[in-house]
Amino acid sequence: MEGLTLSDAEQKYYSDLFSYCDIESTKKVAANGRVLELFRAAQLPNDVVLQIMELCGATRLGYFGRSQFYIALKLVAVAQSGFPLRVESINTVKDLPLPRFVASKNEQESRPATSYSSDSENQGSYSGVIPPPPGRGQVKKGSVSHDTVQARTSTDQQEPASPVVSPQQSPPTSPHTWRKHSRHPSGGNSERSHAGPGPFWSPFGEAQSGSSAGDAVWSGHSPPPPQENWVSFADTPPTSTLLTMHPASVQDQTTVRTVASATTANEIRRQSSSYDDPWKITDEQRQYYVNQFKTIQPDLNGFIPGSSAKEFFTKSKLPILELSHIWELSDFDKDGALTLDEFCAAFHLVVARKNGYDLPEKLPESLMPKLIDLEDSADVGDQPGEVGYSGSPAEAPPSKSPSMPSLNQTWPELNQSSEQWETFSERSSSSQTLTQFDSNIAPADPDTAIVHPVPIRMTPSKIHMQEMELKRTGSDHTNPTSPLLVKTSDLSEENKINSSVKFASANTVDGYSSSDSFTSDPEQIGNNVTRQRSHSGTSPDHTAPPPPPPRPQPSHSRSSSLDMNRTFSVTTGQQQAGVVAHPPAVPPRPQPSQTSGPIVHRPVDADGLMTHTSTSPQQIPEQPNFADFSQFEVFAASNVNEEQDDEAEKHSEVLPVEKPSDPASSLRVAKTDSKIEEKTAASTPANVSKGTTPLAPPPKPVRRRLKSEDELRPDVDEHTQKTGVLAAVLASQPSIPRSVGKDKKAIQASIRRNKETNTVLARLNSELQQQLKDVLEERISLEVQLEQLRPFSHL
Amino acid sequence: MAVCVAVIAKENYPLYIRSVPTESELKFHYMVHTSLDVVDEKISAMGKALVDQRELYLGLLYPTEDYKVYGYVTNSKVKFVMVVDSSNTALRDNEIRSMFRKLHNSYTDVMCNPFYNPGDRIQSRAFDSMVTTMMIQVC
Numbered sequence: 001m002e003g004l005t006l007s008d009a010e011q012k013y014y015s016d017l018f019s020y021c022d023i024e025s026t027k028k029v030a031a032n033g034r035v036l037e038l039f040r041a042a043q044l045p046n047d048v049v050l051q052i053m054e055l056c057g058a059t060r061l062g063y064f065g066r067s068q069f070y071i072a073l074k075l076v077a078v079a080q081s082g083f084p085l086r087v088e089s090i091n092t093v094k095d096l097p098l099p100r101f102v103a104s105k106n107e108q109e110s111r112p113a114t115s116y117s118s119d120s121e122n123q124g125s126y127s128g129v130i131p132p133p134p135g136r137g138q139v140k141k142g143s144v145s146h147d148t149v150q151a152r153t154s155t156d157q158q159e160p161a162s163p164v165v166s167p168q169q170s171p172p173t174s175p176h177t178w179r180k181h182s183r184h185p186s187g188g189n190s191e192r193s194h195a196g197p198g199p200f201w202s203p204f205g206e207a208q209s210g211s212s213a214g215d216a217v218w219s220g221h222s223p224p225p226p227q228e229n230w231v232s233f234a235d236t237p238p239t240s241t242l243l244t245m246h247p248a249s250v251q252d253q254t255t256v257r258t259v260a261s262a263t264t265a266n267e268i269r270r271q272s273s274s275y276d277d278p279w280k281i282t283d284e285q286r287q288y289y290v291n292q293f294k295t296i297q298p299d300l301n302g303f304i305p306g307s308s309a310k311e312f313f314t315k316s317k318l319p320i321l322e323l324s325h326i327w328e329l330s331d332f333d334k335d336g337a338l339t340l341d342e343f344c345a346a347f348h349l350v351v352a353r354k355n356g357y358d359l360p361e362k363l364p365e366s367l368m369p370k371l372i373d374l375e376d377s378a379d380v381g382d383q384p385g386e387v388g389y390s391g392s393p394a395e396a397p398p399s400k401s402p403s404m405p406s407l408n409q410t411w412p413e414l415n416q417s418s419e420q421w422e423t424f425s426e427r428s429s430s431s432q433t434l435t436q437f438d439s440n441i442a443p444a445d446p447d448t449a450i451v452h453p454v455p456i457r458m459t460p461s462k463i464h465m466q467e468m469e470l471k472r473t474g475s476d477h478t479n480p481t482s483p484l485l486v487k488t489s490d491l492s493e494e495n496k497i498n499s500s501v502k503f504a505s506a507n508t509v510d511g512y513s514s515s516d517s518f519t520s521d522p523e524q525i526g527n528n529v530t531r532q533r534s535h536s537g538t539s540p541d542h543t544a545p546p547p548p549p550p551r552p553q554p555s556h557s558r559s560s561s562l563d564m565n566r567t568f569s570v571t572t573g574q575q576q577a578g579v580v581a582h583p584p585a586v587p588p589r590p591q592p593s594q595t596s597g598p599i600v601h602r603p604v605d606a607d608g609l610m611t612h613t614s615t616s617p618q619q620i621p622e623q624p625n626f627a628d629f630s631q632f633e634v635f636a637a638s639n640v641n642e643e644q645d646d647e648a649e650k651h652s653e654v655l656p657v658e659k660p661s662d663p664a665s666s667l668r669v670a671k672t673d674s675k676i677e678e679k680t681a682a683s684t685p686a687n688v689s690k691g692t693t694p695l696a697p698p699p700k701p702v703r704r705r706l707k708s709e710d711e712l713r714p715d716v717d718e719h720t721q722k723t724g725v726l727a728a729v730l731a732s733q734p735s736i737p738r739s740v741g742k743d744k745k746a747i748q749a750s751i752r753r754n755k756e757t758n759t760v761l762a763r764l765n766s767e768l769q770q771q772l773k774d775v776l777e778e779r780i781s782l783e784v785q786l787e788q789l790r791p792f793s794h795l
Numbered sequence: 796m797a798v799c800v801a802v803i804a805k806e807n808y809p810l811y812i813r814s815v816p817t818e819s820e821l822k823f824h825y826m827v828h829t830s831l832d833v834v835d836e837k838i839s840a841m842g843k844a845l846v847d848q849r850e851l852y853l854g855l856l857y858p859t860e861d862y863k864v865y866g867y868v869t870n871s872k873v874k875f876v877m878v879v880d881s882s883n884t885a886l887r888d889n890e891i892r893s894m895f896r897k898l899h900n901s902y903t904d905v906m907c908n909p910f911y912n913p914g915d916r917i918q919s920r921a922f923d924s925m926v927t928t929m930m931i932q933v934c
Contacts, residue, residue, distance in 0.1 A: 327909060328904070361924075
């Protein structure tokens with residue numbers, strides 16, 4: 001080599017490096033471990049490293065003497081500096097920074113290689129030169145050829161020999177890579193990307209320890225075994241190795257070379273089986289495997305038949321038993337053939353075994369052939385190529401998870417026909433698409449969800465609907481009790497109550513609510529009777545299709561009360577809005593006479609037909625309040641939906657229309673509060689006293705509110721709102737009960753009806769509860785049976 | 796469930812035999828050996844009948860006071876013999892069939908291994924594990 005002039009720093013640095021690499025202190029650094037690691041740490045391309053080694057003469061000598069080592073280091077620096085690698089550049093390039101052996105390119109001079117993992121690359125490339133050491137005679141040739149080969153490989157398949165050579169080259173890299181990876185927690189494919197701006201020595205120290213350990217292992221394992229293996233491998237086809245080195249004979253020896261290269265690769269790989277993640281295949285390893293696969297099976301999507309695979313792996317000199325086990329592990333689909341993934345896994349296992357790792361009982365995750373996705377550990381470079389593999393038949397089974405169980409389930413079904421493979425590959429894609437579709441389909445259409453009728457707030461429309469129902473129910477049956485009872489029985493308790501309440505309210509409000517517009521005029525009152533009927537009959541016409549009966553009308557827990565209220569309100573509605581606006585407790589008391597009809601009618605609504613008749617008369621007087629009711633409804637609705645503050649406002653609005661509003665308000669109140677019964681009863685006496693009518697409303701609303709809170713918790717809001725509305729209305733209205741006498745009768749009738757309704761509802765309640773208990777018991781028994789049966793199901 | 800599982804080659808030599816570790820392992824071996832006659836008998840009885848799954852399964856070969864012996868033959872005249880404990884009352888025919896099916900599948904996997912030479916003893920770990928599960932099942 002040309003004379004090498006080193007600066008002091010360089011001298012020192014180089015000597016340190018040499019000492020580091022010269023573990024055997026033989027002044028001759030064989031192209032093993034440390035040197036390679038070092039060169040890898042230089043982050044130079046493999047070809048560059050090869051070039052360097054060639055230039056420094058190590059290739060010729062087969063080892064790195066001190067001078068060669070120094071020259072190599074210098075060349076590394078040159079290369080890292082970007083200067084062309086030439087022998088002359090060693091001395092010509094002035095002020096060369098110290099060679100940086102770091103993962104990061106911009107390492108300071110003093111700290112050359114921080115990334116130890118990069119050594120692997122060097123190692124890889126270096127190991128191309130390594131072969132020489134074991135067998136010097138051969139080595140030299142090998143080294144030379146290796147260099148040439150490597151150079152060729154670097155040139156990338158420019159000659160037929162390159163494919164042959166590739167294996168030779170890759171193995172060197174991979175093992176070292178692996179070792180590096182194993183040593184470094186960062187491992188994996190981080191060799192190149194190792195940040196490591198840290199001082200070279202620290203990582204170097206680490207690497208040293210690691211590498212020393214690795215080297216120890218290496219030395220422990222590799223020197224004898226690899227060398228032996230090396231030799232053995234070389235021996236087995238001794239000529240083949242030589243032949244491999246001779247491109248001329250490539251064609252004839254392709255297979256042999258393949259094997260030889262494979263064997264060499266195997267050895268190298270074995271030496272460098274990863275430590276940290278023993279089963280992780282690095283990029284270089286994978287690339288090597290792929291190349292090896294290509295040698296056997298040019299089609300990467302195809303698979304290697306068992307016989308050729310057997311022949312290939314037999315070269316590894318592993319016991320047949322172990323090879324058999326490796327096969328069992330790696331042949332994922334149990335088809336007797338190896339796809340690329342399987343082949344890589346098998347190869348990896350062979351290498352690991354060669355390095356002393358015990359074979360796992362189950363295929364490690366990282367070695368499992370991915371169904372659709374490539375191995376994450378695999379290099380990106382390999383992924384594109386391997387995607388096909390993973391999608392290949394072996395991985396075809398729809399399940400994406402590389403879990404063996406799932407795959408194994410499908411494996412038995414797979415035949416060894418290639419057609420199936422193809423179909424599988426298609427299926428895999430289809431499965432992918434299927435999954436995609438599924439994901440697309442997955443989102444449920446929220447619109448399709450049908451909202452179960454929930455308690456309707458007393459919005460105008462709803463109120464109308466309820467009224468409609470009530471009217472309908474009331475109108476449909478002359479017998480207040482039976483039809484409504486029937487209806488109630490059909491409904492849930494609450495619903496019944498609500499419906500009844502609704503009915504009551506509907507009936508009562510029918511006249512009122514039937515028209516949001518409330519075209520009712522006082523004259524209608526006269527026609528209340530007919531109106532009532534008509535209400536019931538026309539209610540459906542007026543309002544929109546009545547909502548399903550089970551409209552949980554929170555406020556209508558006591559339909560009778562509503563009826564009462566309505567009746568009372570009707571009776572009093574004419575007189576004063578306040579009367580009508582009486583809370584459910586007492587419909588417009590002031591209008592008992594008038595509300596007799598509607599009163600009769602109303603109870604029916606609430607409870608059922610019971611109060612129907614009572615409400616009917618009541619409705620008559622309420623008719624004049626229809627107009628008001630509309631307003632009231634708006635009022636009520638708005639109140640229901642809003643806070644009571646609004647009620648006050650509306651209350652004021654209602655005030656102008658006292659009369660009409662009274663029944664409306666009272667009805668509303670009745671509707672909103674199911675406890676109108678009691679309240680009506682309570683309010684009745686209050687209403688009776690006209691003088692106290694003004695006072696009545698207040699207590700009624702109060703009572704109503706209380707009742708609503710107690711009874712209809714879920715609808716408390718509504719109730720409170722309604723009650724508030726009603727209360728407000730009632731309060732705003734002047735004394736309602738005008739005709740005390742009529743009120744009394746009406747009240748009493750309504751009371752009676754309410755009581756009857758009450759009892760009916762209570763009966764229904766009890767019946768339903770009983771049914772509920774029965775159902776629960778059945779359920780429990782069924783569960784018990786299920787549990788009894790369950791123990792047998794596992795057989 | 797099985798106390799002894801044996802795979803007999805076509806030439807009636809055992810490829811694989813494994814028993815629950817007891818002192819009477821030799822007895823199991825003997826039972827398996829004697830059952831071969833019964834197997835041959837059944838095979839010959841089948842004659843030219845198409846071989847299908849049902850006929851692969853030979854069923855109860857012969858019962859003893861303590862054990863029952865079931866047989867199964869493959870298309871290549873490889874026989875599976877299973878000795879089960881008679882005290883296992885819940886052991887139904889279907890279960891025996893399923894066990895033989897699993898045996899057959901595992902055996903096929905072993906056959907697929909290029910490193911396995913037909914006629915060698917079966918030394919597959921997967922096969923062993925599968926047999927272990929079968930033998931442990933009942934316990």
